[in-house]
Amino acid sequence: xxxLFVHGAGGQVEDRALADALGAAVAAEIEMPLLPEDxxxxxxxxVPVREALAxxxxxxxVVAHSFGASVLLRVLGEDGTALPSGVVLLAMPDWTPxxxxxxxxxxxxxxxxxxxxxxxxxxxxxxxxxxxELHARRLPSAATHLHPRGGHxxxxxxxxxxxDLLRRRRKPLQGRVRLP
Numbered sequence: 001x002x003x004l005f006v007h008g009a010g011g012q013v014e015d016r017a018l019a020d021a022l023g024a025a026v027a028a029e030i031e032m033p034l035l036p037e038d039x040x041x042x043x044x045x046x047v048p049v050r051e052a053l054a055x056x057x058x059x060x061x062v063v064a065h066s067f068g069a070s071v072l073l074r075v076l077g078e079d080g081t082a083l084p085s086g087v088v089l090l091a092m093p094d095w096t097p098x099x100x101x102x103x104x105x106x107x108x109x110x111x112x113x114x115x116x117x118x119x120x121x122x123x124x125x126x127x128x129x130x131x132x133e134l135h136a137r138r139l140p141s142a143a144t145h146l147h148p149r150g151g152h153x154x155x156x157x158x159x160x161x162x163x164d165l166l167r168r169r170r171k172p173l174q175g176r177v178r179l180p
Contacts, residue, residue, distance in 0.1 A: 025162025
């Protein structure tokens with residue numbers, strides 16, 4: 001089993017500890033494609049994300065963090081995209097006018113046809129946790145998880161997120177919302 005981990009902006013190094021901790025939590029080999037730091041356009045990131053998804057097997061797990069989660073969400077909404085059995089999105093910014101208002105990254109399309117689980121931490125100093133609620137409204141069938149602490153890198157939460165990944169692989173958790 002592999003864990004496809006789509007890192008955030010500048011996260012090839014910064015997100016490595018999170019990816020490794022999640023891989024250990026689910027006993028999976030990590031695949032973390034290198035995404036361009038010199039081209040932050042949607043297409044610049046979407047091309048390697050599409051390629052990585054196309055190479056994922058049916059038992060593989062898919063996680064994306066921060067900016068990478070934003071890109072993955074849009075890719076999953078495209079026609080013809082290879083869809084995994086479930087996806088976990090961590091600390092995903094909202095780029096619509098309600099959030100950070102950057103049209104190139106915003107996802108306003110219909111929900112992707114894949115079970116989604118969204119995680120965020122109250123003490124995230126990079127992406128405000130209010131973005132989770134914005135996504136919950138736009139993606140009503142996604143499971144949402146707001147953790148009291150863990151920061152932007154979900155420190156100490158790999159086992160909790162790993163359990164969600166494994167449940168998602170066995171049985172989708174659509175429609176369950178936990179917002180304390």
